Amino acid sequence: MVVCGDDGLARRLAAELRDVYQERVTLVVPAAREPQSVVGRQRVRSLGLFGRASGRPAGERLSARELRVLEATEPDEEVLAAAGVAGAAALALVYEDDDANVRGALVARRLNPRLRLVIRLYNRKLGQHLEELLDQAAIVAEPGIDLRELDSSTTVLSDSDTAAPALAASAVAGTSKVVQADGLLLRAVERTPPGRGEVADPGLCTLALLSATAGDPAGSEGAELSGERGPQLLPDDRAVAAAAGRGTVALEAVSHAGPARAASRLSAASLPVASLFSRRLRWSLAGVVAAVAALAVASWLTTGDHPLHAAYITLLDVFAINDPAVDASTQQQVLQILAGFMGLLLLPVLVAAALEALGAFRTATALRRPPRGLSGHVVLLGLGKIGTRVLARLRELEIPVVCVESDPEARGLASARRLRVPVVLGDVTEEGVLEAARVHRAHALLALTSSDTTNLEAALYARAVTPDLRVVLRLYEDDFATAVYRTLRAAHPAALTRSRSVTHLAAPAFAGAMMGRQILGAIPVERRVLLFAALEVAGHPQLEGRTIAESFRPGAWRVIAIDTASPEDRRPDLASALGEGPAGRPGLVWELHPGYVLKAEDRVVLAATRRGLAELLGRTSTLTPDL
Template identity: 65%
Template sequence: MVVCGDDGLAHRLAAELRGVYGEQVTLVVPPNERTVRPPVVGRARSASAALFDRVVSAAVGTVGRSGTAGQPPGGTGGGRADGEGVLEAAELTEAVLAEAGVARAAALALVYDDDETNIRAALTARRLNPRLRLVLRLYNRRLGQHIEDLLDQAAALAAGDDGGPGTAIEASTTVLSDADTAAPALAATAVAGTSRVVQAEGLLLRAVERPLSGDGPGTGAGLTLALLSGGDPAGADGPFGAVEQQPRLLPDDEEVRQAAGRQAVVLEHVSAPAGGEPAAPARRAMTGVPPLGSLFSRRLRWSLAVLVGCVVGLAVALWVVTRIHPLRAFYITLLDLFAIDDPAVREPLGRQLLQLLSAFVGLLLLPVLLAAALEAFGTFRTASALRKPPRGLSGHVVLLGLGKIGTRVLTRLRELNIPVVCVESDPEARGLATARRLRVPVVLGDVTQEGVLEAAQIRRAEALLAVTSSDTTNLEAVLYARTVRPDLRVVLRLYDDDFATAVYRTLRAAYPQALTRSRSVTHLAAPAFAGAMLGRQVLGAVAVERRVLLFAAIDVDGHPQLEGRTVRDAFRAGSWRVLALLGRTDTASDHVLRKGDRVVVAATRRGLAELR
């Protein structure tokens, strides 16, 4: 397999394929001076120190299968191995792809940060190897769908030309986005009680955290997917600071019975409405005209209401004094109000006093009407501008960073009807247009500067979600926020695992009553990319503390671990569990899986590798 990229996702994906699935991988990266430091991965899942050294060495590309430490096999100065090694290239040209062995590879992952680079390389690779399984990292989802259809059609035509009708071909194209993969987990982590959802062809599954009752698995609690580490009963990332006690993924019934009182990740089925689509939360229609309440401030609306009340009161008083028709009384009051020449010279004294009072109210009304006109004009003029956090806002989520990840997280939070205030230092950030469209308040400024978080109403916020691309910026923002609100729930996006471990332990020790969580985008996204390279339809991933549980749709045909077994027997504790049979609503535990069935399984990374 070939992995091409220019950031941490490429290194983590290569380590995932080598260390977990045992694949031979050629990693294509830019020269050393342009390559970011690869993450340290594989420690949590290594069975021994030797395996850990192998995974880390594979991640940084210093050891090949047939090479020595510090020198990639197949030559010096970057070089390449026959099936496993590192190839350095400033640009991903056709010659580089050929040297990496794309013509003989089973799968190619293009995970550059630039969509155009990935698309150009995918078109070239499909021509070099029509049977190649392609996995692309694209941020533009609509363009990704078109590219996926185009490349699949090209592969089908090439298969017909090369082998004639009926020739079997494993070529497929999968377009994924690390932002889309990680955003649901990040958004769910920031909000207490928010469920993590996995969708599979109309089936809607939800994973929630709750204590086990001890009545046995599936009794009022749904299906238990994982037992959280007992060191942190609040559900924070326990193994992040307690390596000696890891969470238990996919436990058997006996383990669940013995874990009464512990926190667990439980799977629930959410019924979808007619049509198979899940019910979307109610959202305000986005139109070009702002709502009436946003045109005028609350103080101005109260001023107008008081003046209208005065006009009505004056009209009633005039009707009582003069005994004229009520409509005529209202009409004369308006004439007096706007100073239209109709003096009550020969009228009774009460009528004259009311006329003077009406003229005085009219003088008060003119500046209010002018203020209303100017305010409405300003609202329309700034309808496309960024909103400021309103006064009195509370219970919201403060989101730091509106890059690729932050934009997807913002969209996810708004889909869940969660109030958000964004903080962004770059006035040209890609997420500002999304925030403007969703009418989300934004504070422009460096979060490390004093007063920026205060402008985002951090003192009354429910959670802080720091997803900028800088670890130090995220850490500095969280530390400052904790000095302001010691009980604030914080979620950090940290790149380096060792650094994240030290940060987590210190924060949990300093603030034991507050929830602190850490998420790595590459850590959440790599399993989905690896599964797609192996030909699996990975539906989603659920973060279980610092581990990941994968959901995949698998054809039963050809899997001895599934075919011919019942749903109950097709279960291996700690590896995989069959959750549902697609196309059926009455799946029972004694149903025998046969050829042609398609199931949804929850699996660990190693479990998905064994199913292969």
């Protein structure tokens, strides 16, 4: 594997490929960047792989978990050739500059038509055209090449797109251990052992038995190994029943537990009356109407006129368009004076109502305001490229959101307007901005601005208002994130706190794409890892012609879903967001009958260990055991 980049994503991606997938990696970074964050300079030197001064004989193969680092400013033809692209299985181009990634991809495709390309681009439309162009170039370079069979296609990803599901899951479910399949978010949740007389909920399925149970399941990020027994991956029902006192890792779909009425309010197509008029103005209008009605009743009782005529005369007096009651009785004169006084009171109320309604309608054409009484929502800070993708993902899950953005020209405001999501324009560090977003009644706070200090300040202020609020922070520096996490957990032990780095969350998705489109993602279980893959049944005797129960091999692989879409309507990448493929709708069935016989034309989603997936793919000779 070859990784080229100039920021933290490249280094994290190289570490993911080496540590999780046990691949041999060549990392190309600019000379000004030091790659200590991947393995550390001391360890690189001990392996003799830093730069080109390793002294390794030409042609000698690198062993698993080794990393070779080259220094180069741009991925030109000479650099890619030196990195071994001609004989590599996959290349990731993850520079922050889209132009550099596109130029490197064009050169790499010419050097190796069979190379699996993973390119970092934010522009989705450009990415789609680039995928088609590079795949067509491979076919022209080698007529008869089957990109689908070799899994040598081009994949264009965005770090914001790939990090969005994990950020959304952190706000909703409190964990980043998620996998996206067919538009559905799945999470691996750690559960404590059931008490006496209780039955454990397996969710969609039980993924693993833990070696130790964390004291805080909702906040644990994976227990460390303790005791003599390590984690047992993909256990069968007999092993689960016999594992008394051990925690489990279950697979379940991510859902929102907040009030349903909040979502219905935010998705309403019409503008509610409550957004037009404030509560004080509504009470004022009600008081004036009640007073006018009382005057109409008094006029009817005093004069003996018809009720409608008495109401009509009263309204004329209120609006000062009736003749003075000079020759009328004393009672009528008093009522006329009171009606005129009510008219004077009604005038400023009507002016205030007109101004509020005008402002509300003007806001409705641009940005919505948070409805009064809203609760159970997610407050999203920042509508940059990361916040925009997270907002779209949260609305796909039908989770109510209120956004806060300081820049009136931010790119995400157009998406918020299209999705009819309430937005508060203002600096989150200013007093009253978070209150306007109803943070005191929110389910979670997602601080995703580009400033670490701004995110931290917003989180601290929100915690001061609501101590048990779930908080997810976007922090770039690992050391700073660790210090913030520990301090917030110590100060608010009952509240859930998460610190997330976009590069850290995006690296697994890029690594999965480099391994091939069949890899949907990976979830760590203590010091081991479970892979999720989409696989065609045809050509795999371990699956074809067997029932779901017979195809299950404990400790190796397990079928957890079947794609019901016809082969011509299937999306090539199940890990993509819902609606991006030709099918445009979910096609996976998760409730599987154990007696269903897998056919050659079926496509299944597997949970597998590295060793088990390697056996299915025929790559057992190149992988080390699952550590």
